């Protein structure tokens with residue numbers, strides 16, 4: 001049994017905390033108070049009552065810290081680390097994008113495990129989450145990755161190591177960058193059935209592929225159509241986390257999902273006009 005602290009009790013943090021609490025000692029480090037966790041999963045309603053802390057001063061060292069806030073909340077989330085990190089603690093950064101390690105520069109890279117998660121989940125109230133289907137987790141191969149994978153042995157989440165994490169992260173980014181069409185149209189995954197919107201998604205993914213290849217990811221041309229097909233197969237009412245932030249009036253992970261393609265594209269001299277334009281349009285539709 002491992003001692004695990006999950007920073008963030010949102011869609012991903014709440015779901016992972018509930019699954020891990022079935023066989024580990026789990027503490028949830030939350031910004032807003034909540035009583036317990038109830039996750040509506042495809043197979044059953046999962047309930048858990050982990051220890052819940054709301055004050056970083058009360059945190060004690062654990063074996064694993066799982067950072068599951070949005071990327072724009074990393075600086076605030078880091079306030080939990082001095083209390084949670086002992087000499088052997090590892091930090092798993094479970095966030096979208098391709099810069100997981102860079103977001104927590106205060107932790108040594110060798111103690112940080114970047115995590116790519118595919119687990120569509122939506123928070124409906126504090127501690128109440130709908131998990132749309134069983135999920136997958138990918139981490140870099142090596143001792144730390146293998147130890148992280150072992151935490152999920154008794155869950156429905158298929159966790160694996162990969163020898164090519166760079167490609168795994170960019171493949172996920174290809175899905176995420178195209179998900180901006182949902183936030184712009186305020187329509188869940190079913191919007192991908194609109195052929196005009198699907199063409200926009202393909203163009204976003206093409207830009208992502210060009211930049212990802214320059215960063216060392218092995219991304220096939222067929223990924224362009226695969227992203228559209230994957231979205232069409234998702235639950236039609238599935239709301240991606242960018243769309244969820246937009247409708248809730250929260251900040252958005254625009255830099256981590258589309259801006260990063262523009263930034264790294266500039267570094268390599270690769271034009272990314274569509275990711276740039278749609279991120280600007282979505283940001284402006286707030287102001």
Ligand SMILES: NC(=O)C1=CN([C@@H]2O[C@H](COP(=O)(O)OP(=O)(O)OC[C@H]3O[C@@H](n4cnc5c(N)ncnc54)[C@H](OP(=O)(O)O)[C@@H]3O)[C@@H](O)[C@H]2O)C=CC1
Nearest residue numbers: 008009010011012030031032069073076077095096120121
């Ligand atoms: N949702 C999904 O289906 C998927 C999301 N992802 C990625 O996972 C990451 C997390 O997303 P998601 O779970 O959807 O995000 P949510 O917005 O649902 O949850 C984030 C949680 O972090 C909490 N938080 C923010 N700051 C702090 C802090 N300083 N201390 C403690 N808690 C804090 C928020 O608190 P509060 O309750 O006060 O808002 C919220 O509960 C993102 O990078 C996202 O892109 C990846 C795959 C799927």
Ligand SMILES: CC(C)(CO)C(=O)C(=O)O
Nearest residue numbers: 117118119120175240241
């Ligand atoms: C692709 C998807 C929808 C689920 O894994 C996601 O990453 C998100 O909501 O941010």
